[in-house]
Amino acid sequence: MIKFVDLNVQYEKYKSEIDAAIAGVISSTAFINGPEVKSLEAELSSFCGAKHSIGCSSGTAALVIPQMAMEIKPGDEIIVPVFTYFASASMISHWGATPVFVDVEPNTFNIDPGKIEGKIGPKTKAIFAVSLYGQTPDLDSIMAIAEKHSLWVLEDGAQSFGAEYKDRRSCNVATVSTTSFFPAKPLGCYGDGGAIFTNDDEMADIMRKLVNHGQNKRYHHKYVGVNGRLDSIQASILRVKLKYFQEEITLRQNAAERYNEMLKDVDKVITPRVMSDRNSTWAQYTIRIPDRNRVRAALQEKGIPTSVHYPMPLNKQEAFAYLNDETEYKVAAELASEVLSLPMHAFITPEEQTEVVDSIKAVL
Numbered sequence: 162m163i164k165f166v167d168l169n170v171q172y173e174k175y176k177s178e179i180d181a182a183i184a185g186v187i188s189s190t191a192f193i194n195g196p197e198v199k200s201l202e203a204e205l206s207s208f209c210g211a212k213h214s215i216g217c218s219s220g221t222a223a224l225v226i227p228q229m230a231m232e233i234k235p236g237d238e239i240i241v242p243v244f245t246y247f248a249s250a251s252m253i254s255h256w257g258a259t260p261v262f263v264d265v266e267p268n269t270f271n272i273d274p275g276k277i278e279g280k281i282g283p284k285t286k287a288i289f290a291v292s293l294y295g296q297t298p299d300l301d302s303i304m305a306i307a308e309k310h311s312l313w314v315l316e317d318g319a320q321s322f323g324a325e326y327k328d329r330r331s332c333n334v335a336t337v338s339t340t341s342f343f344p345a346k347p348l349g350c351y352g353d354g355g356a357i358f359t360n361d362d363e364m365a366d367i368m369r370k371l372v373n374h375g376q377n378k379r380y381h382h383k384y385v386g387v388n389g390r391l392d393s394i395q396a397s398i399l400r401v402k403l404k405y406f407q408e409e410i411t412l413r414q415n416a417a418e419r420y421n422e423m424l425k426d427v428d429k430v431i432t433p434r435v436m437s438d439r440n441s442t443w444a445q446y447t448i449r450i451p452d453r454n455r456v457r458a459a460l461q462e463k464g465i466p467t468s469v470h471y472p473m474p475l476n477k478q479e480a481f482a483y484l485n486d487e488t489e490y491k492v493a494a495e496l497a498s499e500v501l502s503l504p505m506h507a508f509i510t511p512e513e514q515t516e517v518v519d520s521i522k523a524v525l
């Protein structure tokens with residue numbers, strides 16, 4: 162049976178190492194702030210190139226800490242794409258600032274840099290750029306706009322850790338970056354987890370304290386922080402998976418190319434576009450297809466799992482009604498009714514992909 166993301170087949174591959182890593186943490190009893198977290202942080206830094214990596218309790222928590230460090234206050238505005246996972250914007254509201262939406266590009270599904278400046282005002286403090294489905298947006302253009310207006314940039318790399326942008330990796334381009342280790346993400350742990358990245362020494366120092374109650378040393382609190390730590394068991398699992406992550410990214414890229422090839426002549430299906438100066442970790446392989454809901458239901462009947470990332474742009478979410486945002490986000494509205502994510506993981510087989518594509522053709 163085809164799975165949307167098959168975590169079992171991955172576990173079977175690394176089982177002896179993962180089991181030993183978990184057992185090692187249990188026998189050490191260093192569950193919190195232990196050496197596994199420190200080692201993972203060093204390995205994440207050498208993987209993505211960012212000088213500082215800070216383990217975090219989730220990708221969502223990771224989005225709050227930089228706002229705390231940069232002293233974002235009620236009334237401040239932060240620019241964010243209107244078509245993304247809810248947390249990218251909800252954490253702005255949660256921290257008391259106001260999310261200001263920008264429409265996305267029809268081909269990459271990422272924030273449209275050409276539409277950012279029209280949304281910058283005197284209260285704008287930052288731009289949250291999201292690397293949707295595993296591909297970064299045009300980060301250089303976004304960084305240039307930010308510099309011109311004295312803003313800082315956060316890359317929400319929850320779906321793109323490991324991807325390449327020009328000569329750098331995702332999570333090593335913006336002022337500060339975040340990722341998620343939610344189990345189904347390209348690099349996932351066995352519970353909740355995330356990380357924050359920066360090359361700024363001062364900001365790193367503040368954020369490292371903020372995730373641990375703002376402590377200088379035990380029971381001495383320099384800042385009002387939170388418990389936003391990654392735990393050692395999750396870190397130990399991630400250390401095993403990180404060793405194989407580059408190989409898995411390549412497998413995902415091969416699988417995406419197979420889908421592209423199989424779907425290229427299928428009328429009405431638009432396959433995802435990756436720009437030539439970057440690549441994708443393929444957190445999702447997402448096509449555009451008219452009559453999406455009917456296609457999805459028919460695939461479900463055949464036992465083919467699919468998903469919709471995301472069925473509603475953020476401006477239409479009830480939780481954001483208070484923003485009274487009357488702007489029309491044309492591209493996001495189209496995508497919300499047309500996107501369909503197909504089964505994708507490192508170990509999906511060509512036979513499984515053929516079955517998915519044949520089923521789509523049959524439905525169409």
Ligand SMILES: *Cc1c(COP(=O)(O)O)cnc(C)c1O
Pocket residue numbers: 219220221222245246248249291317319320340341342343353354355
């Ligand atoms: C998954 C995800 C998050 C949240 O990460 P969690 O670890 O689930 O809290 C935030 N932003 C984006 C774009 C995501 O895909």
